Amino acid sequence: MYFLRKAEIKNGQKVLIYGASSAIGTIAVQLAKYFGAEVTGVCSSANLDMVLSLGADKVIDYTKVDFSKSGETYDVIFDTVGKSSFSGSIKSLKKNSFYLKTVHMDLSSIFRGIWTSMTSGKKVKGGVTVEKSEDLNFLREIIEAGKLKAVIDRTYTLEQIPEAHGYVEKGHKKGNVVITVDHE
Ligand SMILES: NC(=O)c1ccc[n+]([C@@H]2O[C@H](COP(=O)([O-])OP(=O)(O)OC[C@H]3O[C@@H](n4cnc5c(N)ncnc54)[C@H](OP(=O)(O)O)[C@@H]3O)[C@@H](O)[C@H]2O)c1
Incomplete structure (x- = not known):
């Protein structure tokens, strides 16, 4: 955005x-x-x-x-x-x-x-992304409407974060890599 x-x-x-x-x-x-x-x-x-x-x-x-x-x-x-x-x-x-x-x-x-x-x-x-709450709300709305989807390549647990970094740093991921964090 x-x-x-x-x-x-x-x-x-x-x-x-x-x-x-x-x-x-x-x-x-x-x-x-x-x-x-x-x-x-x-x-x-x-x-x-x-x-x-x-x-x-x-x-x-x-x-x-x-x-x-x-x-x-x-x-x-x-x-x-x-x-x-x-x-x-x-x-x-x-x-x-x-x-x-x-x-x-x-x-x-x-x-x-x-x-x-x-x-x-x-x-x-160029520059560095500055997240605006209006943009995040807009993105949430179009995700909920099924008009925007996240492409997820692989999912790792928090303990596997070195492997996740190793994979991402190869520079060939498709879309995103997700780290899942257990919580109560
Ligand atoms: N400015 C900001 O605010 C900001 C914010 C977030 C991220 N970033 C930066 O943006 C960059 C992109 O991050 P990312 O996580 O989206 O992607 P990424 O993991 O760096 O990119 C991986 C993808 O790039 C493709 N790729 C590799 N070489 C290519 C080439 N020569 N031509 C075309 N595609 C090529 C790969 O596909 P193949 O292997 O199939 O080619 C793979 O799907 C990073 O350097 C990150 O640091 C900047």
Whole structure:
């Protein structure tokens, strides 16, 4: 919500979610569809069907195709995993558009982002999520209405947390990993 709000996402816009199988990506695909966007998800071969089942209109297998070489342009490119190419993404944006990045940028990327935002209509936005209670209430409502679902890959107990971290750190989880905590 935090990032899509920054992009002022609108009905009918073309949105590309890079890393559509990540925790943020699986939610971003569904939210962008909910807001009426035409959504393209970028993921690996193993996750194409899952991303389509979340509502993506198109999927691109990053192991076979570089989306930035197709000539398609987008209103929003949302990189949820920090692996898209900066120049390729900027090239694939329309005139007034947004490049969103959830992953911490190094200094040179920050300067490139500021320069790009100042000298073109293409805005580069990062930052750290700030949760607002109105957003959480909105998300609860659409989850209860069956319009947003969490993709859960694996579940671990609190005692298994080292294994859970080990799995997550491999960088290939589908959606989320859950830690269950026993309580009375
Ligand atoms: N800014 C903020 O406020 C904020 C908040 C939360 C999280 N984050 C950051 O956001 C990042 C994403 O976190 P996450 O938990 O959603 O996901 P994650 O666990 O880091 O991402 C795993 C997913 O990324 C896919 N992936 C790996 N390499 C890829 C590539 N080259 N191209 C496209 N997809 C690729 C993997 O699928 P395959 O293995 O099949 O490719 C897997 O499904 C993390 O770095 C996290 O620290 C930032």
